[in-house]
Amino acid sequence: MYQYKDREFTRVHFDGQDLRYGELISCTFEKCTFMNTSMEEIDTSYCRFIECDFKGVSLNSSIHNESAFENCKFNGANLFVSKFIACKMTGSDFSGAQVDGITIDGGDWSYTNLRHANLSKQDLRGVRFFEADFTDTDLTKADLRDCNLERVSLGRAKLAGADLRGANLQGVDLKALDVKGARMDLEQAALFMRSYGAKVD
Template sequence: MFQYIDRQYERVDFSQQDLKNGELKGCSFIRCIFRGTALDEIWTSGCQFIECDFGGATLNASLHKRSAFTNCRFAGANLFVAKFEDCKMMGSDFAGALLDGIAIEGGDWSYTNLRQVNLSKQTMKGIRLMEADLSESNLQKADLREADLTGAKLFKAVLKGADLRGAKMDRIDYRSFDLTGVRIDLEQAVNVARSYGAKVD
Protein backbone atom coordinates (compact mmCIF):
# COMPACT_ATOMS: atom_id res chain seq x y z
CA MET A 1 0.00 0.00 0.00
CA PHE A 2 1.23 3.49 -0.84
CA GLN A 3 0.13 6.98 0.19
CA TYR A 4 0.42 10.20 -1.81
CA ILE A 5 -0.46 13.51 -0.13
CA ASP A 6 -0.71 16.90 -1.88
CA ARG A 7 1.24 15.78 -4.93
CA GLN A 8 0.79 17.27 -8.38
CA TYR A 9 1.23 15.52 -11.70
CA GLU A 10 0.77 16.85 -15.23
CA ARG A 11 0.87 14.78 -18.42
CA VAL A 12 2.32 11.77 -16.58
CA ASP A 13 1.74 8.32 -18.09
CA PHE A 14 0.73 5.76 -15.43
CA SER A 15 -0.47 3.21 -18.01
CA GLN A 16 -0.41 -0.49 -17.08
CA GLN A 17 0.99 0.22 -13.60
CA ASP A 18 -0.14 -1.59 -10.46
CA LEU A 19 -1.52 1.11 -8.17
CA LYS A 20 -3.85 -1.06 -6.13
CA ASN A 21 -4.73 -0.32 -2.50
CA GLY A 22 -3.24 3.17 -2.61
CA GLU A 23 -4.37 6.26 -0.75
CA LEU A 24 -4.44 9.68 -2.43
CA LYS A 25 -5.16 12.84 -0.46
CA GLY A 26 -5.34 16.32 -1.98
CA CYS A 27 -3.48 15.26 -5.10
CA SER A 28 -3.85 16.81 -8.55
CA PHE A 29 -3.59 14.96 -11.86
CA ILE A 30 -3.86 17.01 -15.06
CA ARG A 31 -4.07 15.27 -18.45
CA CYS A 32 -2.51 12.12 -17.02
CA ILE A 33 -2.92 8.70 -18.60
CA PHE A 34 -4.12 5.65 -16.64
CA ARG A 35 -4.84 3.29 -19.54
CA GLY A 36 -5.07 -0.28 -18.33
CA THR A 37 -3.87 0.77 -14.87
CA ALA A 38 -4.84 -1.36 -11.86
CA LEU A 39 -6.50 1.04 -9.40
CA ASP A 40 -8.54 -1.53 -7.51
CA GLU A 41 -9.44 -0.58 -3.94
CA ILE A 42 -7.70 2.78 -4.28
CA TRP A 43 -8.96 5.54 -1.97
CA THR A 44 -9.05 9.20 -3.00
CA SER A 45 -10.01 12.20 -0.88
CA GLY A 46 -10.13 15.79 -2.13
CA CYS A 47 -8.22 14.90 -5.29
CA GLN A 48 -8.54 16.43 -8.75
CA PHE A 49 -8.35 14.49 -12.00
CA ILE A 50 -8.66 16.85 -14.95
CA GLU A 51 -8.87 15.53 -18.54
CA CYS A 52 -7.33 12.20 -17.52
CA ASP A 53 -7.68 8.97 -19.53
CA PHE A 54 -8.77 5.89 -17.55
CA GLY A 55 -9.45 3.77 -20.64
CA GLY A 56 -9.50 0.07 -19.72
CA ALA A 57 -8.43 0.78 -16.13
CA THR A 58 -9.78 -1.25 -13.22
CA LEU A 59 -11.19 0.68 -10.27
CA ASN A 60 -13.01 -2.20 -8.61
CA ALA A 61 -14.06 -1.50 -5.01
CA SER A 62 -12.37 1.93 -5.13
CA LEU A 63 -13.63 4.70 -2.83
CA HIS A 64 -13.70 8.39 -3.73
CA LYS A 65 -14.70 11.18 -1.34
CA ARG A 66 -15.11 14.80 -2.46
CA SER A 67 -12.80 14.18 -5.41
CA ALA A 68 -13.24 15.65 -8.90
CA PHE A 69 -13.01 13.74 -12.18
CA THR A 70 -13.75 16.46 -14.74
CA ASN A 71 -13.68 15.81 -18.48
CA CYS A 72 -12.09 12.40 -17.91
CA ARG A 73 -12.49 9.34 -20.16
CA PHE A 74 -13.46 5.96 -18.71
CA ALA A 75 -13.92 4.01 -21.97
CA GLY A 76 -13.95 0.31 -21.15
CA ALA A 77 -13.00 0.92 -17.51
CA ASN A 78 -14.23 -1.44 -14.79
CA LEU A 79 -15.80 0.36 -11.82
CA PHE A 80 -17.44 -2.67 -10.25
CA VAL A 81 -18.73 -1.75 -6.73
CA ALA A 82 -16.79 1.54 -6.81
CA LYS A 83 -18.18 4.26 -4.53
CA PHE A 84 -18.33 8.02 -5.18
CA GLU A 85 -19.31 10.34 -2.33
CA ASP A 86 -19.96 14.01 -3.16
CA CYS A 87 -17.70 13.86 -6.20
CA LYS A 88 -17.66 16.22 -9.17
CA MET A 89 -17.76 14.20 -12.40
CA MET A 90 -18.74 16.95 -14.85
CA GLY A 91 -18.10 16.26 -18.51
CA SER A 92 -16.63 12.78 -18.03
CA ASP A 93 -17.26 10.01 -20.57
CA PHE A 94 -18.31 6.58 -19.27
CA ALA A 95 -19.17 5.05 -22.65
CA GLY A 96 -18.43 1.32 -22.53
CA ALA A 97 -17.55 1.39 -18.81
CA LEU A 98 -18.75 -1.32 -16.43
CA LEU A 99 -20.69 0.35 -13.61
CA ASP A 100 -22.33 -2.70 -12.05
CA GLY A 101 -22.77 -2.28 -8.31
CA ILE A 102 -21.48 1.31 -8.34
CA ALA A 103 -22.61 3.51 -5.42
CA ILE A 104 -23.23 7.22 -5.95
CA GLU A 105 -23.91 9.47 -2.98
CA GLY A 106 -24.55 13.09 -3.93
CA GLY A 107 -22.22 14.95 -6.26
CA ASP A 108 -22.39 16.56 -9.68
CA TRP A 109 -22.60 14.27 -12.74
CA SER A 110 -23.72 17.01 -15.13
CA TYR A 111 -22.72 16.80 -18.81
CA THR A 112 -21.50 13.21 -18.40
CA ASN A 113 -21.83 10.58 -21.11
CA LEU A 114 -23.65 7.63 -19.52
CA ARG A 115 -25.03 6.14 -22.73
CA GLN A 116 -25.95 2.45 -22.53
CA VAL A 117 -24.53 1.97 -19.02
CA ASN A 118 -26.17 -0.15 -16.35
CA LEU A 119 -27.44 1.93 -13.41
CA SER A 120 -30.31 -0.34 -12.45
CA LYS A 121 -31.40 -0.27 -8.80
CA GLN A 122 -28.99 2.58 -8.09
CA THR A 123 -29.75 5.14 -5.41
CA MET A 124 -29.02 8.50 -7.03
CA LYS A 125 -31.30 10.64 -4.94
CA GLY A 126 -30.54 14.35 -5.20
CA ILE A 127 -27.54 14.13 -7.54
CA ARG A 128 -27.04 16.59 -10.40
CA LEU A 129 -27.38 15.09 -13.87
CA MET A 130 -27.95 18.28 -15.84
CA GLU A 131 -27.53 17.75 -19.61
CA ALA A 132 -26.23 14.21 -18.95
CA ASP A 133 -26.62 11.73 -21.80
CA LEU A 134 -28.46 8.70 -20.42
CA SER A 135 -29.65 7.44 -23.79
CA GLU A 136 -30.36 3.69 -23.86
CA SER A 137 -29.11 3.33 -20.27
CA ASN A 138 -30.63 0.86 -17.84
CA LEU A 139 -32.26 2.81 -15.02
CA GLN A 140 -34.72 0.15 -13.93
CA LYS A 141 -35.79 0.59 -10.30
CA ALA A 142 -33.30 3.46 -9.87
CA ASP A 143 -34.03 6.03 -7.15
CA LEU A 144 -33.80 9.42 -8.85
CA ARG A 145 -35.96 11.34 -6.40
CA GLU A 146 -35.04 15.05 -6.23
CA ALA A 147 -32.27 14.57 -8.78
CA ASP A 148 -31.60 17.42 -11.21
CA LEU A 149 -32.24 15.97 -14.68
CA THR A 150 -32.62 19.34 -16.39
CA GLY A 151 -31.98 18.87 -20.10
CA ALA A 152 -30.86 15.26 -19.69
CA LYS A 153 -31.17 12.94 -22.69
CA LEU A 154 -33.25 9.86 -21.89
CA PHE A 155 -33.75 8.52 -25.41
CA LYS A 156 -34.81 4.86 -25.15
CA ALA A 157 -33.61 4.70 -21.52
CA VAL A 158 -35.17 1.82 -19.56
CA LEU A 159 -36.90 3.34 -16.53
CA LYS A 160 -39.41 0.69 -15.49
CA GLY A 161 -39.82 0.82 -11.71
CA ALA A 162 -37.70 3.98 -11.38
CA ASP A 163 -38.74 6.74 -8.97
CA LEU A 164 -38.59 10.27 -10.40
CA ARG A 165 -40.72 12.06 -7.81
CA GLY A 166 -39.41 15.51 -7.00
CA ALA A 167 -36.78 15.39 -9.74
CA LYS A 168 -36.19 18.50 -11.85
CA MET A 169 -37.27 17.51 -15.37
CA ASP A 170 -37.08 20.78 -17.30
CA ARG A 171 -36.43 20.41 -21.06
CA ILE A 172 -37.02 16.64 -20.90
CA ASP A 173 -38.54 14.94 -23.96
CA TYR A 174 -41.04 12.60 -22.28
CA ARG A 175 -41.87 11.03 -25.63
CA SER A 176 -38.32 9.70 -26.09
CA PHE A 177 -38.62 6.95 -23.45
CA ASP A 178 -41.18 4.52 -22.04
CA LEU A 179 -42.89 5.76 -18.86
CA THR A 180 -44.54 2.44 -18.08
CA GLY A 181 -44.10 1.62 -14.39
CA VAL A 182 -42.25 4.89 -13.60
CA ARG A 183 -43.21 6.74 -10.41
CA ILE A 184 -43.76 10.45 -11.07
CA ASP A 185 -45.32 13.31 -9.12
CA LEU A 186 -48.28 15.49 -10.06
CA GLU A 187 -46.23 18.29 -11.65
CA GLN A 188 -44.38 15.78 -13.82
CA ALA A 189 -47.67 14.14 -14.80
CA VAL A 190 -48.97 17.50 -16.01
CA ASN A 191 -45.79 18.06 -18.05
CA VAL A 192 -46.11 14.58 -19.56
CA ALA A 193 -49.67 15.36 -20.61
CA ARG A 194 -48.58 18.67 -22.15
CA SER A 195 -45.76 16.95 -24.05
CA TYR A 196 -48.41 14.87 -25.78
CA GLY A 197 -50.43 17.95 -26.70
CA ALA A 198 -52.94 18.02 -23.87
CA LYS A 199 -54.23 21.35 -22.59
CA VAL A 200 -54.08 21.31 -18.80
CA ASP A 201 -56.09 23.95 -16.92
Template sequence: MTTRVTADTTIGPDEWDDRDLDGETFRRVRFVDLDMMEMADDGTTFEECTFSNVRFNVSVHADAAFVACTFGSCSFFDAAFNGCKLTGSTFSGCTYGLLKVDGGDWSFTSLAGADLRGSTFDGVRLREADLSGADLTGATLRRCDLGGAALRRADLTSCDLRGSDLSTLDPSAVTLRDATVDPHQATIIVTSLGLQVLP
Protein backbone atom coordinates in the same frame (compact mmCIF):
# COMPACT_ATOMS: atom_id res chain seq x y z
CA MET B 1 -2.99 16.09 3.15
CA THR B 2 -0.62 15.61 0.22
CA THR B 3 -0.49 18.15 -2.60
CA ARG B 4 1.63 16.13 -5.03
CA VAL B 5 0.89 16.89 -8.69
CA THR B 6 1.43 14.36 -11.47
CA ALA B 7 1.09 15.54 -15.07
CA ASP B 8 1.48 14.34 -18.67
CA THR B 9 2.48 10.75 -17.99
CA THR B 10 1.19 7.17 -18.20
CA ILE B 11 0.64 5.09 -15.08
CA GLY B 12 0.38 1.31 -15.52
CA PRO B 13 0.38 -1.60 -13.06
CA ASP B 14 4.14 -1.32 -12.49
CA GLU B 15 3.85 2.34 -11.47
CA TRP B 16 0.83 1.94 -9.18
CA ASP B 17 1.35 1.04 -5.54
CA ASP B 18 -2.28 0.35 -4.58
CA ARG B 19 -2.29 3.41 -2.37
CA ASP B 20 -5.35 5.36 -1.28
CA LEU B 21 -5.55 8.89 -2.64
CA ASP B 22 -5.74 11.99 -0.48
CA GLY B 23 -5.84 15.40 -2.13
CA GLU B 24 -3.45 14.64 -5.00
CA THR B 25 -3.77 16.28 -8.42
CA PHE B 26 -3.38 14.48 -11.75
CA ARG B 27 -3.41 16.40 -15.04
CA ARG B 28 -3.57 14.76 -18.48
CA VAL B 29 -2.43 11.45 -16.97
CA ARG B 30 -3.25 8.13 -18.66
CA PHE B 31 -4.15 5.30 -16.25
CA VAL B 32 -3.96 1.88 -17.93
CA ASP B 33 -4.91 -1.62 -16.68
CA LEU B 34 -5.00 -0.61 -13.02
CA ASP B 35 -6.69 -2.25 -10.05
CA MET B 36 -8.23 0.53 -7.92
CA MET B 37 -10.66 -1.82 -6.19
CA GLU B 38 -11.62 -0.80 -2.64
CA MET B 39 -9.55 2.36 -2.96
CA ALA B 40 -10.42 5.34 -0.73
CA ASP B 41 -10.21 8.68 -2.55
CA ASP B 42 -10.58 11.84 -0.49
CA GLY B 43 -10.51 15.11 -2.42
CA THR B 44 -8.28 14.03 -5.31
CA THR B 45 -8.45 16.02 -8.57
CA PHE B 46 -8.17 14.46 -12.04
CA GLU B 47 -8.13 16.89 -14.97
CA GLU B 48 -8.36 15.69 -18.59
CA CYS B 49 -7.17 12.23 -17.56
CA THR B 50 -7.80 8.97 -19.40
CA PHE B 51 -8.74 5.74 -17.62
CA SER B 52 -8.44 2.58 -19.74
CA ASN B 53 -9.47 -0.80 -18.31
CA VAL B 54 -9.33 0.47 -14.73
CA ARG B 55 -11.25 -1.42 -12.02
CA PHE B 56 -12.96 0.95 -9.57
CA ASN B 57 -15.03 -1.81 -7.95
CA VAL B 58 -16.09 -1.09 -4.34
CA SER B 59 -14.00 2.11 -4.31
CA VAL B 60 -15.22 5.18 -2.40
CA HIS B 61 -14.65 8.72 -3.70
CA ALA B 62 -15.47 11.74 -1.52
CA ASP B 63 -15.32 15.35 -2.75
CA ALA B 64 -13.12 14.26 -5.65
CA ALA B 65 -13.08 15.85 -9.11
CA PHE B 66 -12.84 14.08 -12.48
CA VAL B 67 -13.07 17.02 -14.88
CA ALA B 68 -13.20 16.35 -18.65
CA CYS B 69 -11.88 12.81 -18.12
CA THR B 70 -12.36 9.80 -20.40
CA PHE B 71 -13.27 6.36 -19.04
CA GLY B 72 -12.98 3.40 -21.41
CA SER B 73 -13.78 -0.23 -20.52
CA CYS B 74 -13.70 0.53 -16.79
CA SER B 75 -15.62 -1.29 -14.06
CA PHE B 76 -17.58 0.56 -11.35
CA PHE B 77 -19.32 -2.32 -9.55
CA ASP B 78 -20.56 -1.08 -6.14
CA ALA B 79 -18.40 2.06 -6.43
CA ALA B 80 -19.54 5.17 -4.50
CA PHE B 81 -19.10 8.81 -5.49
CA ASN B 82 -20.08 11.25 -2.71
CA GLY B 83 -20.15 14.95 -3.53
CA CYS B 84 -17.89 14.49 -6.55
CA LYS B 85 -17.53 16.62 -9.68
CA LEU B 86 -17.42 14.78 -13.03
CA THR B 87 -18.37 17.59 -15.39
CA GLY B 88 -17.60 16.98 -19.04
CA SER B 89 -16.38 13.42 -18.56
CA THR B 90 -17.11 10.64 -21.07
CA PHE B 91 -17.83 6.95 -20.37
CA SER B 92 -17.72 4.21 -22.99
CA GLY B 93 -17.79 0.43 -22.73
CA CYS B 94 -17.91 0.57 -18.92
CA THR B 95 -19.86 -1.56 -16.43
CA TYR B 96 -21.69 0.02 -13.49
CA GLY B 97 -23.53 -2.61 -11.40
CA LEU B 98 -24.83 -1.04 -8.15
CA LEU B 99 -23.05 2.28 -8.78
CA LYS B 100 -23.99 4.80 -6.05
CA VAL B 101 -23.77 8.57 -6.60
CA ASP B 102 -24.75 10.89 -3.75
CA GLY B 103 -24.74 14.59 -4.59
CA GLY B 104 -22.14 16.27 -6.75
CA ASP B 105 -22.08 17.66 -10.27
CA TRP B 106 -22.20 15.31 -13.28
CA SER B 107 -23.31 17.97 -15.77
CA PHE B 108 -22.30 17.52 -19.42
CA THR B 109 -21.16 13.94 -18.78
CA SER B 110 -21.69 11.38 -21.54
CA LEU B 111 -23.25 8.11 -20.38
CA ALA B 112 -24.93 7.36 -23.69
CA GLY B 113 -26.00 3.73 -23.96
CA ALA B 114 -24.74 2.91 -20.46
CA ASP B 115 -26.17 -0.08 -18.59
CA LEU B 116 -27.09 1.64 -15.33
CA ARG B 117 -29.63 -0.89 -14.12
CA GLY B 118 -29.98 -0.77 -10.36
CA SER B 119 -27.70 2.26 -9.99
CA THR B 120 -28.53 5.12 -7.61
CA PHE B 121 -28.20 8.86 -8.28
CA ASP B 122 -29.49 10.97 -5.38
CA GLY B 123 -29.36 14.77 -5.41
CA VAL B 124 -27.01 14.84 -8.40
CA ARG B 125 -26.70 17.71 -10.89
CA LEU B 126 -27.01 16.11 -14.34
CA ARG B 127 -27.74 19.18 -16.42
CA GLU B 128 -27.27 18.52 -20.15
CA ALA B 129 -25.82 15.08 -19.43
CA ASP B 130 -26.11 12.58 -22.29
CA LEU B 131 -28.16 9.59 -21.07
CA SER B 132 -29.56 8.77 -24.50
CA GLY B 133 -30.15 5.04 -24.91
CA ALA B 134 -29.11 4.37 -21.31
CA ASP B 135 -30.74 1.42 -19.51
CA LEU B 136 -31.93 2.76 -16.15
CA THR B 137 -34.28 -0.14 -15.38
CA GLY B 138 -34.83 -0.32 -11.64
CA ALA B 139 -32.46 2.59 -11.05
CA THR B 140 -32.97 5.53 -8.70
CA LEU B 141 -32.82 9.13 -9.95
CA ARG B 142 -34.10 11.00 -6.90
CA ARG B 143 -33.93 14.78 -6.54
CA CYS B 144 -31.67 15.09 -9.60
CA ASP B 145 -31.35 18.13 -11.86
CA LEU B 146 -32.01 16.68 -15.31
CA GLY B 147 -32.55 20.01 -17.01
CA GLY B 148 -31.56 19.74 -20.65
CA ALA B 149 -30.38 16.15 -20.23
CA ALA B 150 -30.53 13.96 -23.36
CA LEU B 151 -32.79 11.00 -22.52
CA ARG B 152 -33.99 9.92 -25.94
CA ARG B 153 -34.48 6.11 -26.09
CA ALA B 154 -33.55 5.80 -22.40
CA ASP B 155 -35.25 2.90 -20.59
CA LEU B 156 -36.71 4.21 -17.31
CA THR B 157 -38.74 1.11 -16.53
CA SER B 158 -39.38 0.85 -12.77
CA CYS B 159 -37.07 3.84 -12.22
CA ASP B 160 -37.66 6.03 -9.15
CA LEU B 161 -37.69 9.60 -10.48
CA ARG B 162 -39.30 11.39 -7.55
CA GLY B 163 -38.13 14.93 -6.95
CA SER B 164 -36.10 15.17 -10.15
CA ASP B 165 -36.45 17.94 -12.73
CA LEU B 166 -38.37 16.43 -15.65
CA SER B 167 -39.26 19.75 -17.28
CA THR B 168 -37.38 18.90 -20.50
CA LEU B 169 -38.31 15.20 -20.61
CA ASP B 170 -40.13 14.03 -23.74
CA PRO B 171 -42.23 11.12 -22.41
CA SER B 172 -42.88 9.88 -25.95
CA ALA B 173 -39.14 9.36 -26.51
CA VAL B 174 -38.41 7.20 -23.43
CA THR B 175 -39.77 4.06 -21.79
CA LEU B 176 -41.55 4.99 -18.54
CA ARG B 177 -43.36 1.74 -17.74
CA ASP B 178 -43.83 1.32 -13.96
CA ALA B 179 -41.63 4.35 -13.21
CA THR B 180 -42.35 6.15 -9.92
CA VAL B 181 -43.04 9.89 -10.04
CA ASP B 182 -44.52 12.44 -7.64
CA PRO B 183 -47.78 14.35 -8.34
CA HIS B 184 -45.98 17.43 -9.70
CA GLN B 185 -43.97 15.31 -12.13
CA ALA B 186 -47.12 13.46 -13.20
CA THR B 187 -48.68 16.78 -14.18
CA ILE B 188 -45.59 17.74 -16.20
CA ILE B 189 -45.62 14.39 -18.04
CA VAL B 190 -49.34 14.56 -18.80
CA THR B 191 -49.00 18.13 -20.06
CA SER B 192 -46.03 17.11 -22.24
CA LEU B 193 -48.29 14.54 -23.88
CA GLY B 194 -50.73 17.31 -24.84
CA LEU B 195 -53.37 16.35 -22.31
CA GLN B 196 -55.29 18.69 -20.02
CA VAL B 197 -55.40 18.17 -16.26
CA LEU B 198 -58.80 19.22 -14.89
CA PRO B 199 -60.22 18.98 -11.36
Protein backbone atom coordinates in the same frame (compact mmCIF):
# COMPACT_ATOMS: atom_id res chain seq x y z
CA MET C 1 -0.11 0.34 0.69
CA TYR C 2 1.17 3.76 -0.39
CA GLN C 3 0.01 7.31 0.21
CA TYR C 4 0.33 10.44 -1.92
CA LYS C 5 -0.63 13.70 -0.22
CA ASP C 6 -0.67 17.26 -1.60
CA ARG C 7 1.19 16.24 -4.75
CA GLU C 8 0.73 17.51 -8.30
CA PHE C 9 1.24 15.53 -11.49
CA THR C 10 1.03 16.94 -15.02
CA ARG C 11 1.10 14.78 -18.16
CA VAL C 12 2.50 11.79 -16.23
CA HIS C 13 1.88 8.34 -17.76
CA PHE C 14 0.87 5.74 -15.17
CA ASP C 15 -0.22 3.31 -17.90
CA GLY C 16 -0.14 -0.38 -16.98
CA GLN C 17 1.22 0.19 -13.48
CA ASP C 18 0.13 -1.57 -10.29
CA LEU C 19 -1.35 1.20 -8.16
CA ARG C 20 -3.65 -0.95 -6.03
CA TYR C 21 -4.46 -0.32 -2.38
CA GLY C 22 -3.19 3.28 -2.38
CA GLU C 23 -4.46 6.41 -0.69
CA LEU C 24 -4.50 9.74 -2.55
CA ILE C 25 -5.23 12.86 -0.50
CA SER C 26 -5.55 16.40 -1.93
CA CYS C 27 -3.55 15.52 -5.05
CA THR C 28 -3.97 17.04 -8.51
CA PHE C 29 -3.51 15.07 -11.73
CA GLU C 30 -3.74 17.06 -14.96
CA LYS C 31 -3.77 15.39 -18.39
CA CYS C 32 -2.30 12.20 -16.92
CA THR C 33 -2.96 8.74 -18.37
CA PHE C 34 -3.91 5.63 -16.37
CA MET C 35 -4.68 3.34 -19.30
CA ASN C 36 -5.02 -0.34 -18.28
CA THR C 37 -3.71 0.51 -14.82
CA SER C 38 -4.58 -1.61 -11.76
CA MET C 39 -6.15 0.76 -9.23
CA GLU C 40 -8.35 -1.67 -7.32
CA GLU C 41 -9.31 -0.66 -3.77
CA ILE C 42 -7.66 2.77 -3.88
CA ASP C 43 -9.10 5.64 -1.82
CA THR C 44 -9.09 9.24 -3.06
CA SER C 45 -10.09 12.23 -0.96
CA TYR C 46 -10.28 15.84 -2.17
CA CYS C 47 -8.28 15.02 -5.32
CA ARG C 48 -8.66 16.59 -8.77
CA PHE C 49 -8.24 14.65 -12.00
CA ILE C 50 -8.43 17.03 -14.97
CA GLU C 51 -8.67 15.64 -18.52
CA CYS C 52 -7.14 12.33 -17.45
CA ASP C 53 -7.47 9.10 -19.45
CA PHE C 54 -8.63 6.05 -17.45
CA LYS C 55 -9.26 3.87 -20.51
CA GLY C 56 -9.37 0.20 -19.49
CA VAL C 57 -8.44 0.98 -15.87
CA SER C 58 -9.50 -1.35 -13.04
CA LEU C 59 -11.07 0.66 -10.22
CA ASN C 60 -12.97 -2.18 -8.60
CA SER C 61 -13.93 -1.53 -4.96
CA SER C 62 -12.31 1.94 -5.03
CA ILE C 63 -13.72 4.75 -2.86
CA HIS C 64 -13.68 8.42 -3.87
CA ASN C 65 -14.68 11.08 -1.36
CA GLU C 66 -15.26 14.65 -2.61
CA SER C 67 -12.84 14.15 -5.48
CA ALA C 68 -13.25 15.70 -8.94
CA PHE C 69 -12.91 13.87 -12.26
CA GLU C 70 -13.40 16.64 -14.81
CA ASN C 71 -13.56 15.78 -18.53
CA CYS C 72 -11.96 12.39 -17.91
CA LYS C 73 -12.27 9.30 -20.12
CA PHE C 74 -13.37 6.02 -18.53
CA ASN C 75 -13.89 4.09 -21.78
CA GLY C 76 -13.91 0.37 -21.00
CA ALA C 77 -13.00 0.97 -17.35
CA ASN C 78 -14.06 -1.48 -14.63
CA LEU C 79 -15.88 0.41 -11.86
CA PHE C 80 -17.50 -2.64 -10.27
CA VAL C 81 -18.71 -1.81 -6.73
CA SER C 82 -16.75 1.47 -6.70
CA LYS C 83 -18.08 4.38 -4.62
CA PHE C 84 -18.22 8.07 -5.58
CA ILE C 85 -19.28 10.22 -2.62
CA ALA C 86 -20.06 13.89 -3.31
CA CYS C 87 -17.75 13.84 -6.34
CA LYS C 88 -17.65 16.22 -9.29
CA MET C 89 -17.65 14.19 -12.52
CA THR C 90 -18.58 16.90 -15.03
CA GLY C 91 -17.95 16.13 -18.68
CA SER C 92 -16.53 12.65 -18.12
CA ASP C 93 -17.14 9.84 -20.61
CA PHE C 94 -18.11 6.36 -19.34
CA SER C 95 -18.59 4.72 -22.76
CA GLY C 96 -18.31 0.96 -22.39
CA ALA C 97 -17.46 1.18 -18.69
CA GLN C 98 -18.52 -1.59 -16.31
CA VAL C 99 -20.58 0.21 -13.67
CA ASP C 100 -22.49 -2.70 -12.11
CA GLY C 101 -22.83 -2.20 -8.36
CA ILE C 102 -21.48 1.36 -8.48
CA THR C 103 -22.48 3.72 -5.65
CA ILE C 104 -23.16 7.34 -6.62
CA ASP C 105 -23.81 9.27 -3.42
CA GLY C 106 -24.69 12.85 -4.38
CA GLY C 107 -22.31 14.98 -6.40
CA ASP C 108 -22.34 16.61 -9.82
CA TRP C 109 -22.48 14.31 -12.86
CA SER C 110 -23.46 17.04 -15.34
CA TYR C 111 -22.55 16.59 -19.03
CA THR C 112 -21.42 12.98 -18.44
CA ASN C 113 -21.80 10.27 -21.10
CA LEU C 114 -23.58 7.34 -19.44
CA ARG C 115 -24.94 5.75 -22.63
CA HIS C 116 -25.76 2.03 -22.35
CA ALA C 117 -24.80 1.99 -18.64
CA ASN C 118 -26.52 -0.43 -16.29
CA LEU C 119 -27.79 1.71 -13.41
CA SER C 120 -30.78 -0.45 -12.58
CA LYS C 121 -31.90 -0.43 -8.92
CA GLN C 122 -29.31 2.26 -8.09
CA ASP C 123 -30.00 4.88 -5.40
CA LEU C 124 -29.23 8.10 -7.29
CA ARG C 125 -31.26 10.48 -5.14
CA GLY C 126 -30.31 14.14 -5.35
CA VAL C 127 -27.53 13.73 -7.92
CA ARG C 128 -27.06 16.56 -10.44
CA PHE C 129 -27.18 15.09 -13.97
CA PHE C 130 -27.67 18.34 -15.93
CA GLU C 131 -27.44 17.59 -19.68
CA ALA C 132 -26.11 14.05 -19.06
CA ASP C 133 -26.57 11.46 -21.81
CA PHE C 134 -28.63 8.45 -20.65
CA THR C 135 -29.42 7.18 -24.15
CA ASP C 136 -30.12 3.40 -23.99
CA THR C 137 -29.27 3.40 -20.26
CA ASP C 138 -30.93 0.86 -17.97
CA LEU C 139 -32.56 2.83 -15.13
CA THR C 140 -35.05 0.12 -14.23
CA LYS C 141 -36.20 0.57 -10.61
CA ALA C 142 -33.58 3.31 -10.09
CA ASP C 143 -34.31 5.89 -7.38
CA LEU C 144 -34.03 9.27 -9.14
CA ARG C 145 -35.95 11.31 -6.59
CA ASP C 146 -34.93 14.97 -6.41
CA CYS C 147 -32.30 14.58 -9.14
CA ASN C 148 -31.54 17.43 -11.50
CA LEU C 149 -32.38 15.78 -14.83
CA GLU C 150 -32.72 19.08 -16.68
CA ARG C 151 -32.11 18.69 -20.43
CA VAL C 152 -30.83 15.11 -20.10
CA SER C 153 -31.05 12.71 -23.05
CA LEU C 154 -33.21 9.71 -22.12
CA GLY C 155 -33.85 8.26 -25.55
CA ARG C 156 -34.62 4.51 -25.35
CA ALA C 157 -33.69 4.52 -21.64
CA LYS C 158 -35.41 1.86 -19.53
CA LEU C 159 -37.39 3.57 -16.77
CA ALA C 160 -39.76 0.78 -15.69
CA GLY C 161 -40.25 1.04 -11.94
CA ALA C 162 -37.97 4.09 -11.65
CA ASP C 163 -38.92 6.73 -9.07
CA LEU C 164 -38.81 10.20 -10.63
CA ARG C 165 -40.69 12.08 -7.91
CA GLY C 166 -39.26 15.52 -7.23
CA ALA C 167 -36.78 15.30 -10.12
CA ASN C 168 -36.31 18.32 -12.39
CA LEU C 169 -37.38 17.20 -15.89
CA GLN C 170 -37.30 20.62 -17.57
CA GLY C 171 -36.11 20.44 -21.16
CA VAL C 172 -36.44 16.63 -21.37
CA ASP C 173 -38.09 15.18 -24.49
CA LEU C 174 -40.88 13.49 -22.54
CA LYS C 175 -42.54 12.13 -25.67
CA ALA C 176 -39.49 9.95 -26.29
CA LEU C 177 -39.78 8.29 -22.87
CA ASP C 178 -41.30 4.96 -22.00
CA VAL C 179 -42.55 5.77 -18.51
CA LYS C 180 -44.64 2.64 -18.06
CA GLY C 181 -44.37 1.68 -14.40
CA ALA C 182 -42.33 4.76 -13.45
CA ARG C 183 -43.40 6.80 -10.41
CA MET C 184 -44.03 10.51 -11.01
CA ASP C 185 -45.42 13.34 -8.92
CA LEU C 186 -48.40 15.45 -9.98
CA GLU C 187 -46.26 18.25 -11.41
CA GLN C 188 -44.31 15.81 -13.58
CA ALA C 189 -47.48 14.05 -14.70
CA ALA C 190 -48.91 17.42 -15.79
CA LEU C 191 -45.68 18.21 -17.65
CA PHE C 192 -45.88 14.83 -19.36
CA MET C 193 -49.50 15.39 -20.40
CA ARG C 194 -48.70 18.87 -21.72
CA SER C 195 -45.95 17.40 -23.90
CA TYR C 196 -48.75 15.52 -25.69
CA GLY C 197 -50.80 18.68 -26.12
CA ALA C 198 -53.19 18.20 -23.22
CA LYS C 199 -54.46 21.22 -21.33
CA VAL C 200 -53.93 20.68 -17.61
CA ASP C 201 -55.72 23.03 -15.21
